[in-house]
Amino acid sequence: MELKLQGIEHNFGKKRILNSINLTMSPGVYGLLGPNGTGKTTLMRIVADVLYPTRGKVLLNEQNKDEMGDLYRAQIGYLPQDLGMYNHFSARDFLYYVAALKGLSKKEAGDRIEVLAQTVNLSGEMDKKCGKYSGGMKRRLGIAQALLNHPSILILDEPTVGLDPMERVRFRNLISEISAERIVILSTHIVSDVDHIAKQVLLMGRGELLRQGTIKDLTFDLEGEVWEADVPGRMLAQIEEKGTVVNVQQTDNGLALRVVSKDPPCEDARLVNPSLEDVYMHYFRRG
Numbered sequence: 001m002e003l004k005l006q007g008i009e010h011n012f013g014k015k016r017i018l019n020s021i022n023l024t025m026s027p028g029v030y031g032l033l034g035p036n037g038t039g040k041t042t043l044m045r046i047v048a049d050v051l052y053p054t055r056g057k058v059l060l061n062e063q064n065k066d067e068m069g070d071l072y073r074a075q076i077g078y079l080p081q082d083l084g085m086y087n088h089f090s091a092r093d094f095l096y097y098v099a100a101l102k103g104l105s106k107k108e109a110g111d112r113i114e115v116l117a118q119t120v121n122l123s124g125e126m127d128k129k130c131g132k133y134s135g136g137m138k139r140r141l142g143i144a145q146a147l148l149n150h151p152s153i154l155i156l157d158e159p160t161v162g163l164d165p166m167e168r169v170r171f172r173n174l175i176s177e178i179s180a181e182r183i184v185i186l187s188t189h190i191v192s193d194v195d196h197i198a199k200q201v202l203l204m205g206r207g208e209l210l211r212q213g214t215i216k217d218l219t220f221d222l223e224g225e226v227w228e229a230d231v232p233g234r235m236l237a238q239i240e241e242k243g244t245v246v247n248v249q250q251t252d253n254g255l256a257l258r259v260v261s262k263d264p265p266c267e268d269a270r271l272v273n274p275s276l277e278d279v280y281m282h283y284f285r286r287g
């Protein structure tokens with residue numbers, strides 16, 4: 001399976017939001033990473049077929065999605081940022097409702113709901129009202145609704161917002177499990193959401209894909225340029241002029257810094273292995 005975005009552009013009024021996005025995806029997790037307002041949601045809505053791009057094409061296995069119509073939409077599972085749930089519905093009723101919208105028969109829906117309740121670890125909570133669900137449970141229910149139609153393309157828009165660290169890890173493992181034979185596009189501005197599970201990371205800035213690659217590719221870019229150093233507090237401003245300070249920690253003797261810089265930012269700076277967070281900060285430090 002191959003999903004291709006060709007020359008995607010999008011304008012809202014006169015404002016250019018997406019600029020010539022070209023991307024080819026195969027099964028696995030694609031982590032769409034970038035600051036707020038850079039066009040991640042807009043791009044995902046285009047792939048989910050709820051927004052038409054101003055220009056460009058989306059091709060699934062070389063077929064234009066607009067020509068495929070329902071056949072394309074049948075392959076999509078979408079968890080938008082603000083999935084509305086009816087608080088007075090039980091989780092089971094909510095899933096039956098979405099299944100009906102997706103055209104599943106009652107029997108098919110019933111079987112699928114039982115399987116998905118287990119997948120997202122909500123089997124014991126299906127009769128509870130959605131309004132009584134915690135943030136993490138709502139996200140898992142959101143994933144279940146997106147999976148009802150066995151989608152081969154799963155689009156998750158900031159699925160981990162508001163989750164505590166434990167839920168975040170659980171959620172990440174769940175995404176990893178369900179990505180085996182699907183293309184999963186996951187947008188976030190939290191580096192750790194994609195750090196362990198993304199097959200490819202897509203760095204998005206101001207409507208453009210700035211860099212695409214495996215975590216290894218991206219961290220390799222900064223090989224030999226990430227340093228740690230213990231310095232007196234007064235040196236911070238001077239070091240900030242030399243490179244990107246990605247972390248500052250107070251210590252008994254001053255500051256422990258992590259810095260991205262081509263040259264050593266100060267005497268006694270030690271080279272360390274680059275992380276995805278270093279890469280993110282390097283690209284987006286100035287917003």
Ligand SMILES: Nc1ncnc2c1ncn2[C@@H]1O[C@H](COP(=O)(O)OP(=O)(O)OP(=O)(O)O)[C@@H](O)[C@H]1O
Pocket residue numbers: 012017034035036037038039040041042043189
């Ligand atoms: N319907 C709309 N009409 C006009 N402008 C819009 C519309 N939707 C989004 N925008 C603008 O498009 C830009 C990109 O928004 P988008 O939601 O795609 O970014 P994002 O990267 O997903 O941001 P976030 O991380 O905050 O969700 C923003 O400047 C936003 O204000």
